[in-house]
Amino acid sequence: MRRTILVLVVALAAILGLGTAVIAVGGGASNVTRARLEKSLPTVFANTYVNQAHILGRHVTARSLHAKAMCDKHGPDVADVGPGGDWVCLMSWTDPQVPMPPEGYGKFELNVHSNDCFTAGGPSKLTGFLTITDTRGKEVTNPLFEFDGCFDPGADNTPTGVFFPSLFAVTSTTLTRDAKGGTSLKVNCGTGAHGCAGTVVASDGNVNLGSMPYRLKEESTGTLRLPARLPPGTKEVSFEVRPTTGAGPSGPATIPVERP
Amino acid sequence: MLPSCWVPTFRRMTNPLAVDVIGVTKSFGSICAVDDISVQVAAGEVYGVLGPNGAGKTTLLRMLFGLIRPDTGTIRVFDKTWDEAGVGVLEGVAGFIESPKFYPYLTGRQNLEGLTLLDGGIRPGLLEEILDVVDLADRIDRKVGGYSYGMRQRLGVAASLLREPMLLVLDEPANGLDPAGIRDMRALVKRLAGSGLTVLLSSHDMDEVEEICDNVTILDRGAVAFHGTIAELRTMAPDPGHVLSTTDDERALVIGAHHPTVTVTRDPEAALVVTGPRTEVSAYVAALVRADVDLLGFTATRTPLEALFFMLTDTTSANGSGRHTDRLQEALR
Amino acid sequence: MTATQAAPLTREAPAQAPRRHPGLGAALRFEVRKLRAQYRAWAVLLGAVLAPIPIVVIIHGQSRPPKDTLFGRFATDNGFALTLLVLGFATQWLLPLLTAIVAGDVFASEDQHGTWKTVLTRSTSRARIFWAKTLTAGGFAVLLLVLLAASTIVSSLLIVGSQPLIGLSGQTIAAGTALKLVTASWASTLAPTLGFTCLAILLSVWSRNPAVGIAAPVVLGMVMGLVGGLGGIEAIRSLLLTTPFEAWHGLLTQPRFTGPLVDGLLVCGAWSVLSLGAAFLMHRRRDITGG
Numbered sequence: 008m009r010r011t012i013l014v015l016v017v018a019l020a021a022i023l024g025l026g027t028a029v030i031a032v033g034g035g036a037s038n039v040t041r042a043r044l045e046k047s048l049p050t051v052f053a054n055t056y057v058n059q060a061h062i063l064g065r066h067v068t069a070r071s072l073h074a075k076a077m078c079d080k081h082g083p084d085v086a087d088v089g090p091g092g093d094w095v096c097l098m099s100w101t102d103p104q105v106p107m108p109p110e111g112y113g114k115f116e117l118n119v120h121s122n123d124c125f126t127a128g129g130p131s132k133l134t135g136f137l138t139i140t141d142t143r144g145k146e147v148t149n150p151l152f153e154f155d156g157c158f159d160p161g162a163d164n165t166p167t168g169v170f171f172p173s174l175f176a177v178t179s180t181t182l183t184r185d186a187k188g189g190t191s192l193k194v195n196c197g198t199g200a201h202g203c204a205g206t207v208v209a210s211d212g213n214v215n216l217g218s219m220p221y222r223l224k225e226e227s228t229g230t231l232r233l234p235a236r237l238p239p240g241t242k243e244v245s246f247e248v249r250p251t252t253g254a255g256p257s258g259p260a261t262i263p264v265e266r267p
Numbered sequence: 268m269l270p271s272c273w274v275p276t277f278r279r280m281t282n283p284l285a286v287d288v289i290g291v292t293k294s295f296g297s298i299c300a301v302d303d304i305s306v307q308v309a310a311g312e313v314y315g316v317l318g319p320n321g322a323g324k325t326t327l328l329r330m331l332f333g334l335i336r337p338d339t340g341t342i343r344v345f346d347k348t349w350d351e352a353g354v355g356v357l358e359g360v361a362g363f364i365e366s367p368k369f370y371p372y373l374t375g376r377q378n379l380e381g382l383t384l385l386d387g388g389i390r391p392g393l394l395e396e397i398l399d400v401v402d403l404a405d406r407i408d409r410k411v412g413g414y415s416y417g418m419r420q421r422l423g424v425a426a427s428l429l430r431e432p433m434l435l436v437l438d439e440p441a442n443g444l445d446p447a448g449i450r451d452m453r454a455l456v457k458r459l460a461g462s463g464l465t466v467l468l469s470s471h472d473m474d475e476v477e478e479i480c481d482n483v484t485i486l487d488r489g490a491v492a493f494h495g496t497i498a499e500l501r502t503m504a505p506d507p508g509h510v511l512s513t514t515d516d517e518r519a520l521v522i523g524a525h526h527p528t529v530t531v532t533r534d535p536e537a538a539l540v541v542t543g544p545r546t547e548v549s550a551y552v553a554a555l556v557r558a559d560v561d562l563l564g565f566t567a568t569r570t571p572l573e574a575l576f577f578m579l580t581d582t583t584s585a586n587g588s589g590r591h592t593d594r595l596q597e598a599l600r
Numbered sequence: 601m602t603a604t605q606a607a608p609l610t611r612e613a614p615a616q617a618p619r620r621h622p623g624l625g626a627a628l629r630f631e632v633r634k635l636r637a638q639y640r641a642w643a644v645l646l647g648a649v650l651a652p653i654p655i656v657v658i659i660h661g662q663s664r665p666p667k668d669t670l671f672g673r674f675a676t677d678n679g680f681a682l683t684l685l686v687l688g689f690a691t692q693w694l695l696p697l698l699t700a701i702v703a704g705d706v707f708a709s710e711d712q713h714g715t716w717k718t719v720l721t722r723s724t725s726r727a728r729i730f731w732a733k734t735l736t737a738g739g740f741a742v743l744l745l746v747l748l749a750a751s752t753i754v755s756s757l758l759i760v761g762s763q764p765l766i767g768l769s770g771q772t773i774a775a776g777t778a779l780k781l782v783t784a785s786w787a788s789t790l791a792p793t794l795g796f797t798c799l800a801i802l803l804s805v806w807s808r809n810p811a812v813g814i815a816a817p818v819v820l821g822m823v824m825g826l827v828g829g830l831g832g833i834e835a836i837r838s839l840l841l842t843t844p845f846e847a848w849h850g851l852l853t854q855p856r857f858t859g860p861l862v863d864g865l866l867v868c869g870a871w872s873v874l875s876l877g878a879a880f881l882m883h884r885r886r887d888i889t890g891g
Contacts, residue, residue, distance in 0.1 A: 025836065159859065334721070
């Protein structure tokens, strides 16, 4: 009996050891690739969209949506290969009743498993919330809120060539004066191609407080320092983003200054 | 136990040797269980393989049945070897090794019927006849899990007889049975042997072998210590000694002093023990009777063959397994 | 033993031993008889028929559907989805266990009862006995799968209903097609199940211990399932015996893909051949010293 257990343990250890070796050498080979997700997600999304439309009493065809997606795994520094809960796909589609936001896409989060299946969820503003009301007034589960799909691990792996720009956003909610009387602004650059670059012009309603250039990689955060000191008594500062690469917010962001 | 008119089917043998074991060796790791053994069993005879526990008897029989592969040597059964004929070697051969084992969750009948499936069938009516022979007809439809040791032994005999064998191989058939069981088993074996069946019997009990066998091989620690007939064995056997119980032990001792060829001693339990050649002991006893010393008891301490057996298998030689025939001659000198 | 009086028996004396050649069929019949007499085989088959019913009822009654498994989100009110949910669950460790209960025991039980010396000293060769036992274990696995699948499908459709199914590409599948696809999905698990049957036979022959023969395939199956869920080891994942259990996903997408099904068939074939080959050699060469 002891011999049996010993052999089984050794066999298990051998399998695990082999697995580790394969990971080390193979460098994380997987059937889960960006191209396959970019081809599969829009198909599953479109079909599910049609189901939702049917529940809502609308008639939409999958083809009319022209859905397309760009997927990225965990930022620019990680290879877009392999399963994980950190896949982000930017997807756009055409539906007159559901216009795209200014950046042109919705951001979907995917949990992709090694068995080539995934679960996706997107922005509620575009897809709806957990439940929707059907034509008879009943509350039913919204199929588009969270949906599953599986893709063919042997599908064509050529890139789709779909790119969406990264979205630059100001994330500070208040501005604090520092010791020297200046202040800094927290910003981030979302998923997308090529990252974010451009200039942010700060003004105090009347006075131009200077412009701050920025260059950020996608899926990163940064801090911009106001070039000039804040005049005393400034209640709020308005920031206008002029992007050269990537998309920016639709209008200037006005941020209150913290009272001392 | 056997109805006197029951005779198992008897088949003519074409080859004179039923079993021909040539130079067979088997080791398990560093233990040599069987060391260059050769045995010939002629068709129709009753052959005994004798030896203490661990002598290699069971290993030898397992090799005959194909349960164990010998390291070297050949085993021919009715002129077929395992390499040539595979399981066809066991055609006409039946028996069991150590205590027979069956499926406890099946009834005796289901076990036997299953085994006949593996045999390729039996002639109609044979099962009922054999159940009568082994006296299991009334309990054959109970689960074997509830059988006693003796019942299982009889079931094993039944399973063997179902094959209508020409050669019956029994490994310690009386082992674990009560005296009545032992008596019946010996009677059965004698009856089967008497009908022309070849019987190969292994045992550690000299009495059994002496009673039924024609020829015998004695094994000790994996090697052959003796080959030959029972008669030959008897001639080599030393006189084991007899316990004498008389009405006048003192006079018996005195008379014994006058017979130099016999030794009469008093053992710690105050009984007289007489040892010496048989003819001289007989003469001594006759002298006692003439001298009006009445014999109350005159029994052998053990059979001559038992004495020889212990002598052959108990002596430990300084240089390992050695040559057993040399030791035998040494002991008899 | 007591002496018995029996009626006089007349007997002929044939000239030579009757030559009987038992075939594989006879050995197979004996194995099936032995299996039929064991409670656990019946218990497993009965469980396969009856257990899905309460499972279906319970899941149907859940207010929050099990979203973490495929088709779980539709399972509370779609019969086809519920069937596939149960299928996904059964393939994790249940099918390896159910087949190992027989296959992991069929050889080792002879060691347990000491009966090798009884069956190997008749007129049937070791090879025939090996194949009789293997076929019995394989046949049991097939029967088990058929009963489990039929019971799950029928009880799901009767209790929950046969509404159109949302497939794995979000598409709507009509009830008629859904039934065919669901049946085909269950059928696709036969190959990996038989692979586990062969693995259990190997473990049964090697360990000579029924507990190991039954438990080890289940443990190995669970470990393989866990390893298969890891990322970055596609080379190993494609060789695991648990991966083909999920090949049915391709039947429910649009368009359907069958790559994993074909690959799975080859992998299961390889596992089966290698396991049986090794088991056969061990069985044939073994010295039976016990019993």
